[in-house]
Amino acid sequence: MGYPIWDLAIGGSLLMALVAIPHVIVSHFAIGGGLLIAVTETLAVKRGDPELRGLAKRSSLVLILVSTVFGAISGVGIWVVAGLVSPAAISTLIHTYVWGWAIEWVFFVLEIVASLVYYATWDKISKGAHLLVGWLYFLGAYLSLVVINGIITFMLTPGRWLETGAFWDGFFNPTYWPSLVLRTGICLMMATAFMVFPAMRAAAVHRDRLVRYLGWWFAAGGLVSYAGYRWWEAVLPDSVHALFQGATPALATLAVTRHLALWSLTAALVVAVVILLARPRLARPATAAVLALAAFAFFGGYERLREGVRKPFLIHSHTFSNGLRVAEIAAVNQQGVLATAGWAARAAATDPAGIGRQVFRVQCASCHTLDGYQSIRQALPSLPDVLAVTADDPPGSGARTYRNRCAACHSDVSFDDMKGMLPSADEVRGGPDMIRDLNQGMISGALVKLRVAGENYIAADRTRMIDTSAFPSPYMPPFVGTEEELAALSDYLGSLADDREPRMSMRGGE
């Protein structure tokens, strides 16, 4: 919390997704491609098959241009973005797992050198030597996954590390092996999805054979991925399940993401069976693009899910998404959040009326923006929203507005109850300033609940994964700070709706 805060219009989490998702697609392609290209060249040498050899050679050009350039840069990019949007969390990860990353770097060096040598030595060295380079490339690439998988899964399920603080307890955590199986399958899918394109450039008489060859790899990758995914889901604790599964998941969007991911995998497998295995002649750039997009959608969906179900943590039960550590809650409540956030305090000192804004930047801005991704302003009810609910004219419009604008936060209150709690339409029209009081009251109530959540975290056993399912808003970090800071934050957030343009689509009650 002591770091300066980067005011990013699109939000830190979206920026991370923009860098990380292309990176993981490319990096998994680089690993799976390493295996497929090495196997393909080995088979080509054994069988004396120049077409298979051509496929391996053409694919290796894509591999070097995409993975060693974009893959390497975007990999550094994840560190860069993490340092900008979540410096405290990435610092903890690096201090805990520096030797893990250092080991991964060794494999990365092997991977990069081997990929450069492999590409540069086609037609120049003996077959045996070239095969050796290809297999060493795959070894380096896969071992780097073996290492980084431990650090990634640690963030969601730190396991016994919470109790012991020991490197290997966190590394071989409950989701380590399921995730490794899942990612191994994904590597094969990503590689095949890319390699179909060079395969289609083969001579017509060999094209179907090569496409079908890749089809078996894709199917195997898809089935391994599915098995790994189900295993991964099965080992997640109940409190994590509650966020995205069950009759009323706490985060409905993650439930949708899960469905999207699994249906995308199904679609990818069906398309692969049809265009790669059953009717290879249907493998055209357009159908291959559909296959690739379905595979990417599954992978992207899984990554979104993995990141999302970690809420409200960056490192589960240890560090929240805003950089606050569970162990710090009591101290920050006592001292005040601005007393522990020098940069925000400095900004607040030059603008005392902006204390609420600075508290927002420290505690909320890691997930919420004012007007962009996860916009706070758009989440607040406006005067037209309230009028639409209270007037309900024409009949039914109020319930529709309630569903669109209120139900996400007030799922425990029905439309009729909500209408009963609000002032009448005439009262609202007579005193439009009441919307600010209404917002402040709601926000203040929500913040008090989040402060209570903080007490729950203080009382929780921090030597094991904290069961957040019974906490208020289990996907949000607790509010920490003094009473004055809570009041300043609710004042600030309540004022945000003042300067908002009425949304034309929400005019039902006007």
Place this chain on the structure above:
Amino acid sequence: MPTDLIPALDAAGLPGPPWLFHMLLVSTFFLHMLFMNLTLGGTLLAVIAHFRAGGRRDDPRGALAGRLMTVNGYGISLTITTGVAPLLFVQVLYQQYFYTATILIAGVWLAFLLLLTLGYYAAYLYKFRGAPTRSRGGGLWLVASAVMFLLIAMVNVAVHLLHAQPERWADFASGAACVLRDPTYLPRLLHFVLAGIGAAALLATWWAVRRARAGVEVELNTTIAGFAWRWVLWATVLQVVDGVLLLLLLPRPVLSAFMQGGAATMIPLTLAILLGVGLLVMIARVTSPLASPGIVSGTLGAMVLTIAVMSITRHQVRTLYLEPSTRLYEYAVAPQWFNFALWVVLLLLGLATVAYMVRRVLDAPATGGDAA
């Protein structure tokens, strides 16, 4: 000094003693510098050579540009790969300074990724579509690549100066661009640029001398060696001047502490100055590099040693910049010796594997049916 803007040390502590991470940071930075010099200096030298040749491949200078960018096709990758390790270790030792500095110029720091991607692909485009493969042209890709790499150097120098001066963060917060007005900014940037040009030119000379003495394209390689050698000379002359200027422009407390640091700081500095002057003497003595292959090789070795020594000096200057802040706390240390030992073993195994692979490749040239 005011400390309210300096974030707290990470509670996780260091997974090894500080000296170990200082050592790893300097040694991996040195490794990174070797390739970075080729990437930045090699691309800048390629621009010069390309345009001096009028963009023609059949001119020796155009051939030199092609050679440099062919090497860079691999060198840029290795620059990134070797840059990962010092980036890791600087986050271990200086996280509160480094992250803060990058956040202060967040947009620019993020843009560095885009610049790197564009610079890399532009280098590839020159390699595949410019003078190296066609008779002429491609200069635009080359210039684009060089500009991107120069901008990246500017960003990194800015981050370095920002992270090393926490006492000035309050000023930087109102506009971090003022770091460009730091008296040492330009000399520091030039120190990297000139080192890069000198090192790349020296490597090009060494390779051309080697090829010419082996009887390969003797006329072409002799001309290339002569051209590149002149750039080694001028880059080194300017580098020595710039180095002295940079030293004198250091903040007075840093300079004083550096000069009074005893053997720890004076030995590397003295060695660096001696190496710099020695390099100049060696280079100036040679008018025809082809006639003095031993001096060319010796100069190359001396330059690598100079880069190593300067990496140490640079780190020492950083610690002196930060000393008013770092003396206020002590790192908590929770060593992970087993993991460190595992890393060392895997590093040795990895390097041995790379060496074995390279040896197998060099020992197995093949043509026709034998070739892969």
